[in-house]
Each structure stands twice: as structure tokens, then as C-alpha cells.
Amino acid sequence: MEQALRCNHLKCRTQLEDSAVVTTCSHIFCIPCSDSLGLSTPTSRTRICPACEAPLSNPDDAVISQLNPSEDYKTSVLSGLSPNTILECAGRALNFYSYQTNQEIMYQEYLARSLTDKYQLLSDQMDNIIKDANSQIRSMNNRLDALQEEKRKLEEKNERLAEAYRNKGKKQQEALRL
Numbered sequence: 081m082e083q084a085l086r087c088n089h090l091k092c093r094t095q096l097e098d099s100a101v102v103t104t105c106s107h108i109f110c111i112p113c114s115d116s117l118g119l120s121t122p123t124s125r126t127r128i129c130p131a132c133e134a135p136l137s138n139p140d141d142a143v144i145s146q147l148n149p150s151e152d153y154k155t156s157v158l159s160g161l162s163p164n165t166i167l168e169c170a171g172r173a174l175n176f177y178s179y180q181t182n183q184e185i186m187y188q189e190y191l192a193r194s195l196t197d198k199y200q201l202l203s204d205q206m207d208n209i210i211k212d213a214n215s216q217i218r219s220m221n222n223r224l225d226a227l228q229e230e231k232r233k234l235e236e237k238n239e240r241l242a243e244a245y246r247n248k249g250k251k252q253q254e255a256l257r258l
């Protein structure tokens with residue numbers, strides 16, 4: 081399965097469909113990025129590759145490439161060249177493609193690593209929150225136990241006082257009857 085290349089401007093990374101600007105330092109950009117980054121309209125000063133900062137001083141160092149070439153273009157593009165030149169062009173284009181796919185793999189690996197790190201951080205934070213909450217629940221439970229114990233003691237005391245009061249009343253009535 082062939083993977084479409086993506087614009088090498090990291091803030092863009094648009095999947096490239098029809099045409100794109102390719103550089104001799106093996107980078108590729110969508111047309112809007114190429115326009116905004118100064119690749120398509122060279123100013124007087126030397127063009128610089130936005131991805132690797134290589135100087136692109138020759139006119140063919142950055143050119144528009146048709147990514148879905150027509151049949152007649154495929155027929156004519158290398159026609160007239162010697163077999164050596166044809167193979168050289170094909171070899172360089174294959175190097176370009178393999179460099180791009182390697183860069184994409186490295187980028188995806190980097191993303192995976194940073195997602196794993198973020199997940200680990202969140203998971204640690206979550207663990208701490210749960211630990212804090214559990215210790216708060218424990219200390220509230222202890223306090224509740226202490227309050228219940230206090231209430232029980234007060235009820236006992238109340239019961240004893242009521243009992244003493246009843247006894248005192250009985251004794252008074254007995255004294256009155258005598």
C-alpha cells in the first residue's frame with residue numbers, strides 16, 4: 081500500500097494529493113505552505129528550506145511536482161534521456177520517497193512516545209488524587225467513630241442521671257408517706 085506524503089511544514093502536515101513543491105534536500109510542501117514560506121516566489125536573497133534550512137539557490141532546488149501525472153507526462157518526462165540518467169533520476173526519486181517515509185515513521189514514534197508520557201503523568205496524578213481522597217475518607221470515618229462514641233457516653237450519662245432522678249423522686253414520696 082502506498083502512503084501519500086504529508087506537507088513537511090509541521091504545523092500543516094496536509095496529505096498531499098495533486099501537486100506539491102519538492103526540494104533537492106528531500107523535503108516536500110503543499111502549495112499554500114510553499115507560497116507562505118517563500119519557496120514559490122523566490123526573493124532576491126537565497127531561498128532556505130523551511131524544514132532543514134538548507135540553502136536552495138538553484139532554480140531547480142525547489143520545483144512544483146505533479147503527484148498524479150497524466151499518462152502522456154509519464155511517457156514524455158524521461159524520454160530522450162540516456163538509460164544511465166533515467167536510472168539516476170529514478171534512484172534519486174526512490175531515495176526521496178524512502179527518506180520521507182522514514183521521517184514519517186520517526187514522527188509517529190515521537191507522537192506515540194509523548195502520548196505515552198502524557199498518559200503516565202495523568203495516571204500518576206489520578207493515583208495521587210485517589211490516595212488523597214482515601215486518606216480524607218479515612219480521617220472523616222475516624223472522626224465519625226469518635227463522635228458516635230461520645231454520643232453513646234452522653235446517652236449513658238443521661239440514662240444514669242434520669243435513673244438517679246427517678247430514685248430521688250421515689251425516696252421523696254416514701255418520705256412524705258411516713
Ligand SMILES: [Zn+2]
Nearest residue numbers: 087092110113
Ligand atoms: Zn502545508
Ligand SMILES: [Zn+2]
Nearest residue numbers: 105107129132
Ligand atoms: Zn530541506
